Amino acid sequence: MxxxxxxxxxxxxxxxxxxxxxxxxxxxxxxxxxxxxxxxxxxxxxxxxxxxxxxxxxxxxxxxxxxxxxxxxxxxxxxxxxxxxxxxxxxxxxxxxxxxxxxxxxxxxxxxxxxxxxxxxxxxxxxxxxxxxxxxxxxxxxxxxxxxxxxxxxxxxxxxxxxELPNPVALDNANTPADLDEAFAKLRHGASSKPVKILYFAKLREARGLDEESVETLACTAGGLYEELRFRHRLPLELDALRCAKNGDFCDWSTLIEPDDEIVFIPPVAGG
The missing domain is CATH 3.90.550.10 (Spore Coat Polysaccharide Biosynthesis Protein SpsA; Chain A)
Structure with a gap:
């Protein structure tokens, strides 16, 4: 071979x-x-x-x-x-x-x-x-x-x-700079499952069919979390079309997430 x-x-x-x-x-x-x-x-x-x-x-x-x-x-x-x-x-x-x-x-x-x-x-x-x-x-x-x-x-x-995949994140790929930040965060900090609360607004709320949910994630960064959700639920917006907040404060996509964080993904305002 x-x-x-x-x-x-x-x-x-x-x-x-x-x-x-x-x-x-x-x-x-x-x-x-x-x-x-x-x-x-x-x-x-x-x-x-x-x-x-x-x-x-x-x-x-x-x-x-x-x-x-x-x-x-x-x-x-x-x-x-x-x-x-x-x-x-x-x-x-x-x-x-x-x-x-x-x-x-x-x-x-x-x-x-x-x-x-x-x-x-x-x-x-x-x-x-x-x-x-x-x-x-x-x-x-x-x-x-x-x-x-x-x-x-x-x-x-x-x-x-x-x-069966022995390392659950081994085949997570990296196609964008945000994906690479996520991959490197996993390499540096490890990948362990954690509970987080997600809030959805506007177009994302319509696509997901709910305002909020609690999920278990292996993501390390806010960007990695969104890409995980986007892939799983076929969310319609790319990461660069959104803003993100963690526990009430705006953050960038490379921000590390912790257990029980509240993460908000904020689409552009319609007509804005």
């Missing part, structure tokens, strides 16, 4: 290359993922159209259809290695740890089309830390050609073997 690390994204929402971000321990994100991949597979390949991004000794594999996302990376891999299973890892998984990767390898079912974990919030299969068997990739080129580019939909259609 080989590992394929996705490092070819444009990182528009993050505003900088995620592969080159320095983690709180001083290690570059790409080097962290390479070390994890090397701990469970002998060969590591970098999915990128920029060969200069790869450290010495790491081969690169360009997409056959650039700009088509993770499925294009799998398409290129299968074209180059048609009989090889592959461990696919996304570059935005700043909380991915050795325990999680080892658990995936140990739980692999070679008779299945793929082996994966589920997302902790919506329970759907997660493609960016998953093992794809060669037979599962025989039609990926057709899928890419038809522009059906959602990696999660592709994985779901395979009916994969699903494992």
């Amino acid at each position: 080989k590992s394929l690390i996705l490092a070819g994204g444009r990182s528009r929402r993050m505003g900088r290359d995620k592969a080159g971000i320095e983690r709180p321990d001083g290690i570059r994100q790409l080097d962290h993922l390479i070390a994890l991949a090397r701990s469970v597979t002998e060969d590591v390949v970098l999915s990128t159209n920029d060969p200069q991004l790869a450290p010495d000794g790491i081969p690169t594999l360009p997409d056959l259809h650039p700009g088509s996302g993770p499925l294009a990376a799998l398409e290129a891999f299968h074209a180059a290695h048609p009989t090889e299973p592959v461990l696919l890892l996304g570059c935005d998984l700043f909380l991915l740890d050795a325990e999680t990767v080892r658990h995936l390898i140990a739980g692999r079912d070679p008779s299945a089309t793929a082996t994966c974990f589920t997302n902790r919030i919506d329970g759907r299969p997660e493609p960016l830390c998953a093992i794809f068997e060669p037979g599962s990739l025989e039609h990926v080129a057709d899928v890419v050609a038809r522009q059906k580019l959602c990696a999660r939909h592709f994985l779901e259609a395979l009916d994969p073997a699903v494992l």
